[in-house]
Amino acid sequence: MNPSVTVREILEDADKDLGIHVLAGQAGFTNRVSVPRVQKPGLALAGFTDYVQPERVQVLGQAEMAYLKSLPVGRRSETLSGLCRLPIACIIITHSLLPPRRLVEACQSARIPLLFTRVPSATLVNRLTRYLEERLAERACVHGVLMDIFGLGVLLRGKSGIGKSEAALDLIARGHRLVADDVVEIRKVAHKRLLARTNERIGFHMEVRGLGIIDILDLFGVTATRERIPIDLVGHLVDWAEIPNPDRTGLVEDSERILGVEVPMVHIPVRPGRNMATIIEVASRHEMLKHRGTFSARDFNERVLRDLRAASRSKAPRVARAGGKKGGKKP
Incomplete structure (x- = not known):
């Protein structure tokens, strides 16, 4: 079984400077997180949900919230309902941004903890990833x-x-x-x-x-x-x-x-x-x-072998050329 941590444990143990607060979905505090990498579901909001992994923290930052705000009310409601039907451990909104009412309702209904923090997305992702990597190792x-x-x-x-x-x-x-x-x-x-x-x-x-x-x-x-x-x-x-x-x-x-x-x-x-x-x-x-790349025994061994090969070549007997001059006198 892969190691995991509950959302409740994250709230209790995570860096207090993150100032994470609960907006909805308290019934899902027992949801488990087993993946240390935090995910931003931008593609999922656009309809491509193949890479939304279960038991993973999802973060909505300024870009995601601006995209949701740009959608017509009906499309926004449909998108958020579809997001909350996925096996998500929890959702964290950064920059103290106010979530759409439909997101609060969908998280409450799907038992997905909806959290928010005042810190930027980059800070949250960095600190939360370090915490999860240590806890899930x-x-x-x-x-x-x-x-x-x-x-x-x-x-x-x-x-x-x-x-x-x-x-x-x-x-x-x-x-x-x-x-x-x-x-x-x-x-x-x-x-x-x-x-x-x-x-x-x-x-x-x-x-x-x-x-x-x-x-x-x-x-x-x-x-x-x-x-x-x-x-x-x-x-x-x-x-x-x-x-x-x-x-x-x-x-x-x-x-x-x-x-x-x-x-x-x-x-x-x-x-x-x-x-x-x-x-x-x-x-x-x-x-x-x-x-640092220095291996004394190997370097010494290579030097000895190199010296032996050099000595062997210097002591090798010279081979006389075959034949000689024709008509020469015998000694």
């Missing part, structure tokens, strides 16, 4: 620790007790920022973009074995925490014994699929004596370089 909760490392969203994963929280605590002491510990809430806000945040109940609390529950915000201050961040890299902490042949070149790139998005992933072997915070920092810097 695909969601998932994963176990791990999410850090802001050099502005990069790094999700540390691994089995319980592998040392994720301890590594995160060391990173925080180095000036990096905690986003979430233990429960990471993820939303797919674009085709290839994941936005993650902390669980509201957990906040910035962290469990450290031997110390118990600590509050990073109280201990380190606001500069050590961040509310949300896109996920750019997954660092999978694995026991050294579970990886008999760890990657030593970095040429093989791996990824983890989260909500249908492939996120770059590195396997980080863990054993006593390894400075995990430093290794995670280096992995983050390395990923940042990749974003």
